[in-house]
Amino acid sequence: MTLKMQAFANVWDALEPDPVIRANLKLRSALMLEITKWFEASGYTQKDAANVLGTTQPRLNDVLKGKIDRCTIDRLVNMLEAAGQHVSFSLAKAA
Numbered sequence: 001m002t003l004k005m006q007a008f009a010n011v012w013d014a015l016e017p018d019p020v021i022r023a024n025l026k027l028r029s030a031l032m033l034e035i036t037k038w039f040e041a042s043g044y045t046q047k048d049a050a051n052v053l054g055t056t057q058p059r060l061n062d063v064l065k066g067k068i069d070r071c072t073i074d075r076l077v078n079m080l081e082a083a084g085q086h087v088s089f090s091l092a093k094a095a
Contacts, residue, residue: 019094028068031076031087035063038083053079 010026039049039060050060055075062070063079077087 024073025068027089028071028073028076029066031073031080032063032066032068032071034085035060035076035079035083038080038085039064042083052083054082055079 035053039046042049042052044052046060046064047057050057053060055078059070059075060079063076080087
């Protein structure tokens, strides 16, 4: 039996066949990662960080635990902007 290995550029490329959903997941996960980095560098408790980010501690905990299904792009962008992290984006044609 020969086992075929397949390489993917991103975990979402391997897990999600729908390109629209996949793009959304990639964006949300990138924003969540930036919030996690900010939180880890901040020295805040989750409660204090949530206040700075304009959210609740349970919602911040969802982000930090990677619960992507509970995080909207709007909410994540708002959190980053509240933390002083400007969010920008660029568009490119799909390959």
